[in-house]
Every structure is written in C-alpha cells, then in structure tokens.
Amino acid sequence: MVADPATAGSSIPAYVIPQDKSFPETILLLSGKLMLFPFLKVAAMSPIWKGPSLLLFAAMLPLAADGNDGDKQQQAALAAVGKELFLDTSLSNPPGMSCTSCHQPEAAFADPRALSPGAVLGRIGRRNAPSLMYAALIPNMDQEDMLQEDGTQEWVWQGGMFQDGSARTLHEQVKQPFFNAAEMNLGSEWELATRLRKSAYAEHLKAGLTEEEWADDAKVAHRAYRALVEFLKEPMFRPFDARIDDYLAGDEKALTDQEKRGLDVFKNKGKCADCHFLHATSWPQPLLSDFGYDNLGAPSLGEKDPGLGGHTRAEGEIGQFRAPSLRNVALTAPYFHNGSLASLREVIEFYNRRDKDPQRWGATDYPETVNKTDLGDLGMTDQEVSDLTALMDAFTDRTLLQMRERGERFPAVSPGTPDSWKMRSYFPDWNHAAPPLPPHPPYRGDLLKNESLSTSR
Missing domain, CATH: 1.10.760.10 (Cytochrome c-like domain)
Incomplete structure (x- = not known):
C-alpha cells in the first residue's frame, strides 16, 4: 500500500490498494484511526475504478471503535x-x-x-x-x-x-x-x-x-x-451472508443457472447495477445501492408526495426518493415509497414497460420529473424478466432465512462479543456533528409554490 503522488500536499491522505490485496483485507489495513469516505457514483465512473488499483481517500478521525x-x-x-x-x-x-x-x-x-x-x-x-x-x-x-x-x-x-x-x-x-x-x-x-x-x-x-x-x-x-x-x-x-456474497467472493455454485442469467441482465440490459452497485463503496461488501435520488414514476395512491423536493424545495427534485439497498428485497414487499406494487416481478415489469404500457400502471404524482432516460422501455423479454426476478432471492441473507425457519423474531444476538464492534470503524460517529451542507444550487420554477411541504412520513 503506497501513498498516491496525485494527492501530494493534500491535507487528506490517499492510498492505492495493490492489485494483489483483496478489498476487505486492505480495508482492515486502513482501519485504526481512519474513517473511510463513501465512494460515490462518480468514483465508479472514473478510470481509477476500472484500473488495477483503487484510490481510497481517508480522513484522520478518532473513532469510538478504537477506544x-x-x-x-x-x-x-x-x-x-x-x-x-x-x-x-x-x-x-x-x-x-x-x-x-x-x-x-x-x-x-x-x-x-x-x-x-x-x-x-x-x-x-x-x-x-x-x-x-x-x-x-x-x-x-x-x-x-x-x-x-x-x-x-x-x-x-x-x-x-x-x-x-x-x-x-x-x-x-x-x-x-x-x-x-x-x-x-x-x-x-x-x-x-x-x-x-x-x-x-x-x-x-x-x-x-x-x-x-x-x-x-x-x-x-x-x-x-x-x-x-x-x-x-x-x-x-449486517450479516452479509447472502448467496450473492458467496458468488462475488468466487463461489460459482452459489447461484443457479437462471440466477446467473439474471445477474447478466442486472448488470447490462436491465441497468440495475447503474444504481444498485455490485462493487464495494463505503463498506467492504457491496450494499447494492448508490443511495442516490430519482423519480421512477411509481404509481400514485392519491395524496401527492413530493419526496426529496418536499424539504429541498428544488423543482428538479420533486418526487424523488432514495434508491434502497436490494439486500433482502425478496422479503420486503410491497415496493416503492408508497407500497404501490405488490411483487418483485411487477416492479421489474414496471421498469421494463412503464412507458410502453402506461395504462397498466396509472398516474404518477409528478410526471414532470420522472426519469425517462434510464428505464421505462428496457426491451427485456419475458424470460429475462423471469431470470432477473429469480436473482432477487440470491440477495436474501441466510441469517434471516434461518431465523424465519426457527420461528424466531431475532437472530441470536450477543452484544459485547468481538464481532459486535470489530467493524465499527466504518460507521459515522453520531457524537460528531456533521459539517454544514453546501448551498443548494439555484432552481427556477413554481412547481412547489402552492404545495404543502410536509415531510411527515
């Protein structure tokens, strides 16, 4: 692990992970007094991400985990x-x-x-x-x-x-x-x-x-x-014990043939991985989300919900909601912020044909800000929809499946064991006040002028 010359003179240290080190292993090398910055979508788009090494920026912050x-x-x-x-x-x-x-x-x-x-x-x-x-x-x-x-x-x-x-x-x-x-x-x-x-x-x-x-x-x-x-x-x-974890760690047998086909759709034609990252970001294992915001055009249930725009008061952000993690998504029906779709297959069909068959889905709260670039007409076949739907089961943690099989409300918990704190250096410390947000870029328009901007859930 070597210092990156590109950041020489910076107050923030940077490190390059050698190609022969696994990501979790190197994360542990960087732990101690380091708090890792979350990697964002821009990092995934950068040449550094696709090259032989990964650039990690770390801020020198004291951590409760190191106490x-x-x-x-x-x-x-x-x-x-x-x-x-x-x-x-x-x-x-x-x-x-x-x-x-x-x-x-x-x-x-x-x-x-x-x-x-x-x-x-x-x-x-x-x-x-x-x-x-x-x-x-x-x-x-x-x-x-x-x-x-x-x-x-x-x-x-x-x-x-x-x-x-x-x-x-x-x-x-x-x-x-x-x-x-x-x-x-x-x-x-x-x-x-x-x-x-x-x-x-x-x-x-x-x-x-x-x-x-x-x-x-x-x-x-x-x-x-x-x-x-x-x-x-x-x-x-945070067990990270789903079959997708085994597969990404090199176990080819962890997924069925249909799930492997679904994974190919996930990464390519379905565009799922554009927002639900399969690579590590702010944690050694993938969280299956970039945690960004978008208006996907979810079917309306009546009362309009301005989402992100309800508290940012930004015209371009009205109707946007944060991308959820897909971990355990097969257990969390119904879907979307308002629970408007009942099954995963229905969600995938919505992404695939939202703009081709709008009558099936009905009206959405804020059509003027719906993302019509990345989804709505993906051109997936019925078989590809089935394969992608099947893949979602591979995102379910064994911990939860075993808990359900045993009829337990909670998995075994032993607060105080080493595993209870060994990875806590990655958590934001609630005791530290977050830095002030930068000013929001100006927006024009009066979409929200007459709206009640309640953020009530």
Missing part, C-alpha cells in the same frame, strides 16, 4: 438497551406501538403492509416503512458534484435517512418516529423521558449518566436515541 475496553463495553451495553427500546410498546401515546410494529423482523425489519397504522386509531403513515437491515451503513446525507456522461457536472444528493432524506443521519432518524403524530405520537422529549424512567430497563439506560443528567429530559431522550443507533449497528443487522 478502550470500557468504550466497547459501553457500546455493547447500549446496544442491549437499544433492543429493549426497539421492542417496548409502552413508549407510544397511547401505549401499544413499538419499533417492531412497523419494522417487523419477519419481513427483514420492514412492513409487509403498504402503509403503517400509528398508535392513534385511524392515523396512517404516508409511506411504506423500509427495511432496517443495513440501515446503519447508509451514508449521511450530503451533496456531490458528479460528472455526467455528457461531460457536464451536476450537484446531486446521496445518502440520508427516510426515503426522502429528511433525516441526514441515523441519529436524527431514530428520534423522529417518537414524535410523529402518525407513528408513536409523543408530544415532547419530556413525555419520552418520563416513560423511559419508568421502564423495566431504566437502570441500564441510566448507567453512565450522573443524577443531574438523568434528571435532564433531553439527555435521557438522547441516551435512548444513541442506544437505538448502537442496536442498529449490531451484526444481526
């Missing part, structure tokens, strides 16, 4: 408390709703219903609750100046939580459902802290706080947010 045993034990203890929080139905108003109400373990921690009912009878969320598998690995929301195929440059959003990116980090995301009127319906952090102090796990949540801090509602609430974040970082949420 002493006390730090590790605290992380493990918080993760255990986070599991209790995740299951607790006493925190909602009225009681009866927990995180698992909408993120069901049997559905890869997604919701098999199109829209999720809230704690208050009759209140329904506006979006399909996504899977929490690998959620802790989604990069924080940021903008990138990305080189386009025509040689121009364009500012694009990538990463962030919720399907519209309205929470920039995982820590911002875990707190919002508590106070959403269509979810757990709490009115304040005082209300949350009061419930937490009465919980069966209160003493464990309190551990490490002074009496003064335990009396502070905001500090108690933030302790709970951190516990949920630590729980979502646990290995059970």
